[in-house]
Amino acid sequence: MNVKKAIVFSLLVAAGTTAFAQTSNVRKAKSSLQKYEELKSAGSAELGKSNLDAAKEAIDQAIAHDKTKEDAEAWTVYALVNANLAALNNTEEAAAAAAEGIKKATELDKENKNAENIKVAGQVLGQFNFNQGVAAWEKQDFKTAYASFDNALNFLPGDTTLTYYSGLAAIQNQDYTNAIEKYKQLIPAKDFSSHKSVMVDLPKLYLSAKDTASALEYAAQAAQAYPNDNDAAVQNIELNLIVGNETKVISDIENQIAKDPNNKALYYYLGIAHSSANNSEKAIEAYKKAVAIDPSYSDANRNAAATIINSVRDELNTLNEDKGLSNTDYNTKLNALKEKIKEALPYLEKVVELNPQDVDALRSLKGYYDFQQDEAKSTEIQAKIDAAQQ
Template identity: 80%
Template sequence: MNFKKAIVFSLLVAAGTTTFAQTSNLRKAKSSLQKFEELKSAGSAALGKSNLTAAKEAIDLAVAHEKTKDDPEAWTIYALVNANIASMDNVPEAATAAAEGVEKAKALDTEKKNAENIAVVGQVLGQYNFNQGVASWEKQDFKSAYAQFDKALTFLPGDTTLTYYGGLAAIQNQDYKNAVEKYKLLIPKKDFSAHKSVMVDLPKLYLSMKDTASALDYAAQAAQAYPNDNDAAVQNIELNLIAGKESKVIADIENQIAKDGNNKSLYYYLGIAHSAANNNDKAIAAYKKAVEIDPNYNDANKNAAATIINSVRDQLNALNENKTLSNNDYNKKVTELKEKIKEALPYLEKSVALNPKDVDALKSLKGYYDFQQDEAKSNELKAKIDALN
C-alpha cells in the first residue's frame, strides 16, 4: 500500500486562520492534534499520546456543541483523532467512530474544504484494518482476515496489495467466489508484482468452483498475457486436455516444446493429445521422447506401452472380422502383429520395475505374454498378481 504524505498540519493551520465562530474546544482539539502529529511524524507517537487524549476530550465536546455540531471541520478532526487512537491502541470502537466521523464530515462539507484531511483519515483507517487482517491471518482466522482486508478497501479503493491479500485470505477460507472477484480486479494491473501468479491461479479457482468453461477462458488469457511462461502454457494445455479439446491444443503444445524442448511433461501431454485424436503413431513418438528425457517417467512408459498394445489390438480385431482371409494369410498377419507388439515390451518391463506392486502394469505385461503365447511367463506374472490381490 502506498500512502500519501499526511498533509494534516498545513490544513489544520490554514483552517484555523479562516474559521470565524469556532469554540475553544475545536481550537484546543486542533492544537493538540497538531502537536501529536508533529511527534508522530518524528517517530515519537507514544510521546504525543497525552496530546491525542487532550484532542479527543476537546473534540468530543466540540461535535456536541451547538455552534460546531454541524461544522464539517469539527467532524473531520473528530475522525482524525479517533483514527489515530484506533491505530495506536488497537481500539475497534475508535475505528468505528472515525468512520462515522468521515461520513458526517463528507455530508456536511459541501465545498470539500476538508477533502484532503478526510483522505488522510482513510489512509489511517485503511492501514488499521490491514493490520487487523494480518493479525487474523497469523491466527489462521482467514474468514476474519478477508473481512478486514475487504473493509480496508472501502477506505483505500483499488489498492492492489489489499485486493491481493483479500483474495489470498478468501482462498485459504475456501471462499472461491470472493477470491475470484478479488483476483479479477487485478487483471488490468499488469504492473502489480504478483500479476502473473494471479493470472495463473485464477483458472484453478474456477476449477474449484467446477466452472470449467471460465477456467479455460482465463487459462487462455494467462497464456496470452505470459506467452513465455511455462506454468501458464502448461496449465492452458492441461485444462484443454481435461475438457477434451485435444485437437485444439496440439499446436499449443508443439509451440511450447519449441521453447522448452527438454520438458518431459510437454511430450507426455502431446502424447495424450495425439492419442485422443487417434494419431497413434505420433502419440507413441511423443511418449518415447518423454521417456528418452526421463527413463523413469512411469506415466510415459505406461502410456507408450498402452498405445502400442491398443494399436495392435485394433489391428487384430480388424483381422478377426475379415472373413475373406485364408488361414495362411491370417496366421502370417498375426505373426507380424506379434513382432510389432514387441515394441511395447521395454516400456512394460520398465513400468513394472518402477512399481512392482502395480497390478495394472503386471496385468498389461501378462497380456503381452498371453498374446505371445509364452505360457511360462504368463503363469509367473499371474502368480505375482494373485499374491498382490
C-alpha cells in the same frame, strides 16, 4: 506469503491553515493532534498518547456544540483523532467512530476544503483494518482476515496489495466467489508484482468453483498475457485437454515445445492430444520423446505402452473379423502383430520397475506375455499380481 508486510502511508495533518474552523475546541484538538503526529513521526507514538487523548476530549465537545456540530472541519478532525486512537490502542470502538467521522465530514465538505485530511483519516483507518486482517491471518482465522482486508478497501479503494490479500484470505477460507472477484479486479493492474500469479491462479479458482468454461476462458487470457510463461501455457493446454479440445490444442503444445524443447510434460500432453485425436503413431512418437528426456517418467512410459498395445489390439480385432483369410495368411499376420507389440515391452517393464506393486501394469504385462504365448513368463507375472494383492 508473509502478510506482515506493512502498507506505508504518508500522513497529512494540515496544521495552522484556514481550513479549520477557528473555534476553541477545534483549535485545541488540532493542536494536540499535531503534537501527537510529531511524536509519532519521530517513532514515539506512545509518548504522544496524552496529546491524542486531549485531542479527543476537545473534538468530542466540538461535534456536540451547536456552532460546530455540522462543521466539516470539526468532523474531519474527529475522524483523524479516532483513526489514530484506533491504530494506537487497537480498538474497534475508535475505528467505528473514525468511520462515522469520515462519512459525516465527506457529506459536509461541499467545497472539498478538507478532502486531503479526510483521505488521510481513511488511510489510517485502512491501515488499522489491514493490521486487524494480519492478526486474524496469523491465527488462521481467514474469514475474519478477509472481512478486515475487505473493510480496509472501503478506505483504500483500488489498493492492489489489499485486494490481493483479500483474495488470498478468501481462498484460504474456500470462499471462491469472493476470491474470484478480488483476483478479477487485479487483472488490469499489469504492474502489480503478483499479477502473473493472479492470472495463472484465477482459472484454478474457477475450477474449484466448478466453472470449467470460465476456467478455460481465463486460462487462455493468462497464456495470452504471459506467452513465454510455462505455467500459463501448460495450464491452458491441460484445461483444453480436459474439455476435449485436443485437436485445437495440438498447435499450442507444439508452439510451446518450440520454446521449451526439453520439457517432458509438453511431449506427454502432445501424446495425449494426438491419442485423443486418433493419431496413434504421432502419440507414440510424442511419448517416446518424453521418455527420452526422462526414462523414469512413469506416466509417459505407461501411455506409450498402452497406445502401442491398443493399436495392435485394433489390428488384431480387424484380423479376427476377416473370415476370408487362409490359416497361413492369418498366422503370418498374427506373427507380424506379435513382433509389432514387442515395442511396448520395455515401457511396460519400466512402469513395473518403477512401481512393482502396480497391479494394472502387471496385468498389462501378463496380457503381453499371454499374447506372445509365453506361459512361463505369464505364470511368473501372475504370481507377482497375486503377491501385490495380498
